[in-house]
Amino acid sequence: MIAQIAGTGFYVPDRRVTNQELASFVHLDDAGIRKRTGIQERRWAGKDQAASDLATEAVRAAMEQAGCAAKDLDAIVLATTSPDMWFPSTACLVQKNLHARNAFAMDVAASCCGFLFALSVAEQFIRSGQAKTVAAVATEVKSRFLNRSDPATAILFGDGAGAVVLKPSAGESGLLSIRLYSDGSRSGMIQIPAGGSRRPISQQSLAEELHVIRMKGGSLFKAAVQRLTDVTHEILKTHHLQPSDIHHFVFHQANARILSAVAKRIQIPMDRLVMTLDRYGNTSSASLPMALAHLFRSGRVRPGDLIFLGAFGGGLNWGGALVRS
Template sequence: MTRAVGILGLGHYVPEKIITNTDMEKIVETSDEWITERTGIKQRHIAAPEEATSDLAYNAAVEALKDAGVDPEELDLVIVGTASSDYIFPSTACLVQARLGAKNAAAFDLAAGCSGFVYSLAVASQMVKSGLYNKILIIGAETLSRIMNWTDRNTCVLFGDGAGAAVVGEVEEGYGVLGIDMGADGNGGKFLLQPAGGSRNPASEETVAAKDHTIHMNGQEVFKFAIQIMGKTAKRALAKANMKPEELDMLFPHQANYRIITSAAKRLKMPMDKVWVNVDKYANTSAASIPIALCEAQKAGALKKGDNIILDGFGAGLTWAAIVLKWSK
């Protein structure tokens, strides 16, 4: 049994608080000009003290379920892609499942860094395609502000908080997911990691003092990796969909850095008016960035039925993933 599988509904949520680049100038030695020139970021949303990743995920999920016209009890599975879960265990997905009242759904978190949402869509689409499940809720959600070193100007200016969600299910034949490419190179894991807090380096006075519970990144190495892999994974996904880059109507890249986004567009020979960019408003929200962009595009009327689109991401691991879809809504 195989079925056409696509996205039935979308939702997103970002915290109310905004920290601009001018605000960042008061926190670390940096400038609006420096941040904008190197990243394209102008501001980021930051979770309130009482908000955790599951709260952001829940709000995005409610909107996605409403958009899809799906009741929580119809869900078979909840997947949350995140690098900043509420707890090591239980999973954030279980917390969201309980709060939604999705009592018939299994639930688990997926750890693929910023590739988390695209990985989740790949997993969910194959489960629905096979007939194992009918409706799956996938969420990319992050509160990266909780694991940032606010004294490190090389990382703290880059990230923000937010969540994006999608309901995945059967769609009209010929629409939905057409091609998937996923990959990883664990040798690059050292370039982007949270060194302490797991079983390798459990919490201690020393790890806290060294700020090893925060994001550590070799920006130069990650940038070089991203510049290469974004184009490669996109082209592989297109080949699996028997599609050429010129047939694409829209590119939804991971919103990490404007220069990386423009490089990916150039490799696919796509004009920037076909590339959804919101890194200026939200900064890098990791697994949440692509679903937030998708939801924004839908609300703006930029997506129409039959559009060929590609989701293209990379992240900690190091991981990468791209998915080609024919939009079905």
């Protein structure tokens, strides 16, 4: 038995942060930021909003589209690297908010690739028969972990959440394939060095700004393009498909240069890619389900369409999935 996407949803905070607002901090103008990233604006959470709040609204939207209630959820699998707190899990806080008393709840952490990891876990609960209705959600409030004078990161990241509700498939539609990979030997490419048990927050770590995102942009760009290209070819080859057979490509919305380079490598036109980067920025693990929700709500998806999902992020982690609508 395979799992199908019964509903999608997303949520972003109200506050719009334009390139003009950031220009004075990072010493880049609007045109420079758009050229480097493809981003025009991003959303940042309000002071009283946390990752669980965004996730709750995204799951609610997905449940509404799926035609199910909170009591119908058997499990909530949540991806984040900006949790409300270290414990309890952010998933448990979402379960509380939804009053989903019949659902067990768990977090996974795989940086920008987190949604694919959550989707894989959720799909296996469906496939094994342990659950019939599962919410997979990714949520991030990365704006709390930025050095706002660092142009490498301050202009990139936004806040948001995206979710899907999975149910057993009665036909040919569903998740056809998921592949996940990790390479911990390259963990230093993007990280928040302090705040964990290795290096707890201290006056020294704060002074050295080790509690914010640090990124080696050039190395990360090369690795992202190569890994996303490889996993796309691998999954398509497994299913005896060509890129031209895929109706929609939904990749993690990292930056426009990465997306353009991947499209060129796999030889597809840019209009085959779902793009939300310009409006929301890089929302880390949430960007993939947010873009997927936009696609499903656009009216462009027809029954039987093939959709490719791909993501890459810190860890390093990367992966892909093939979905039939």
